[in-house]
Ligand SMILES: Nc1ncnc2c1ncn2[C@@H]1O[C@H](COP(=O)(O)OP(=O)(O)O)[C@@H](O)[C@H]1O
């Protein structure tokens with residue numbers, strides 16, 4: 550076979566391999582959590598934008614929820630403010646909340662929108678304030694304090710949890726063939742802004758939209774065990790032990806929690822994948838190559 554024929558053969562093979570997946574996902578909603586750690590360079594960002602546009606073009610409805618933790622961290626650093634996390638959540642005082650809103654609702658959100666639109670899609674950026682999409686309440690963390698034989702409540706400022714989602718604006722955009730790009734900022738009953746972990750927002754949105762799949766793009770090959778090996782499918786019964794032993798920690802805590810909540814809430818499956826791999830979204834959805842950690846209800 551000539552080199553040209555060989556190339557044509559490979560292209561045909563790849564397209565044919567995608568066919569059953571396109572048929573399966575056509576008309577369905579896929580919620581993609583695009584973590585700040587997966588937005589590391591231009592090539593990856595362009596690859597992500599192309600994948601999302603291709604999904605839309607073949608009839609799948611992507612809804613993006615993005616993070617931006619490292620991007621918030623770097624602006625805080627430039628402003629001389631330290632980043633502090635408790636149980637994977639950023640301690641958010643008044644000044645930090647302003648920075649979070651600027652970075653997530655402004656810089657990061659508009660960059661993703663712009664990338665998608667430059668690659669032929671029609672993306673629209675929103676925060677949870679637009680259309681009253683994400684109603685939030687203050688998140689109070691709990692920590693067992695054996696020395697006091699009690700549970701300690703920790704207040705970490707303007708950090709919220711999702712109280713409710715009004716997805717009307719998202720439905721409207723999807724029906725109009727737009728790609729919604731959502732920043733994880735919620736609004737309280739009193740009109741205050743809340744900084745919400747992006748994984749938690751993605752999980753709830755996936756639930757409310759009855760998504761076919763929740764894809765969580767991060768900076769590891771997936772969930773790793775104590776030896777650093779990839780856990781390809783998460784056994785729900787194992788989760789508590791993994792948390793108790795400190796194997797699931799930091800930013801992986803809300804990720805695993807939201808994936809479990811989403812599948813219990815009706816999302817068919819959740820997948821934690823490596824966003825540092827070029828075209829991670831396309832590989833996961835349209836080929837047999839999907840890797841990472843799969844979480845599904847039993
Ligand atoms: N068991 C685990 N497996 C993989 N990553 C873990 C685990 N426990 C903690 N982590 C940490 O969680 C991080 C991913 O969470 P996070 O930094 O919040 O990413 P993102 O910005 O993509 O949401 C990993 O880079 C890793 O440092």
Ligand SMILES: CC(=O)N[C@@H](CCC(=O)OP(=O)(O)O)C(=O)O
Nearest residue numbers: 584585616617618638639746747
């Ligand atoms: C409360 C809380 O921690 N909010 C996160 C929101 C951004 C986020 O979740 O970004 P990644 O997905 O990139 O980590 C933060 O301030 O970093």
